[in-house]
Amino acid sequence: MIPGPDQALITRNALAFGRTAGLLTMFGGLLGLTVHATAAAVGLSALLLTSATAFTVLRVAGVVYLLWLGICALRSSRRRDDAPQAVAEQPRSPLQHVRTGFMSNVLNPKVALFFVTFLPQFLPTHGHTLSQAVLLSAIFAGLYLLWFSLYNVVVDRIGSLLRTPRARARIERITGLLLVGFAIRLAVQQP
Known part of the structure; x- marks a missing residue:
């Protein structure tokens, strides 16, 4: 429930395209979460985190994707400020919303890190884990x-x-700044 990229994207898409778009973005995030949970359950995330190169590649990909989303939102807010009546949101396919949520989550190394550090604490030390x-x-x-x-x-x-x-332009601007901020924070944090 801590605000992050998923929440920013769900908010943006729900407001820009409606409830279904927000739900589809959430579903994409859930699919990304499932990838990390599965990888952690079978031990692949631990391997990812022990390889500095693999972790760095995932982190850089996540940073680039968040920056791209943030810049797109900031550009959209500027277009709304310039001509708020003339700007209509281009319709998107359901798959685009799912992909946005999925990519945001699957490229987030913090989710992998969460599952590798959190999940093992609650697993039995022997038996079928x-x-x-x-x-x-x-x-x-x-x-x-x-x-x-x-x-x-x-x-x-x-x-x-x-x-x-006016509110949509502000939301686009805030979402863009948040996504760029998340990207910068991800880029400068040590693994």
Whole structure:
């Protein structure tokens, strides 16, 4: 529930394209989360984190993707400021929303790090740990799904207040700045 790239993208897409777009973005994030949970459950994330090169590649890809999303949002906010009545959001396919959420989550090394550091603390030291890891990951995914579904409904409900041209330009600007900030923070943090 800590604000991050997923929340910024879900908010932006729900306001720009409607509740379904927010839900599709959330679903993409959930798919990305599933990739990290599965990798952690079978031990691949631990291998990723022990390889400085692999971790750096993932981190750089995440930084580039977040910067690109942030710059696109900032450019969109500038177009809205210049001609708020003339700018209509281009329709997107459902797959584009899913891809945005998926890429944001799967390229986030902090999610991999979370599963590698958090998950093992709750696993038994002997026996079948894979089933326990899958169960704990499913619980986490369920909480993600519940939280962002509720969040998406709230954003949609107050969306009429936030869908005015001036508010949309501000939201685009804030989202862009947040995504660029997340990218910079990810770039400068030590693994």
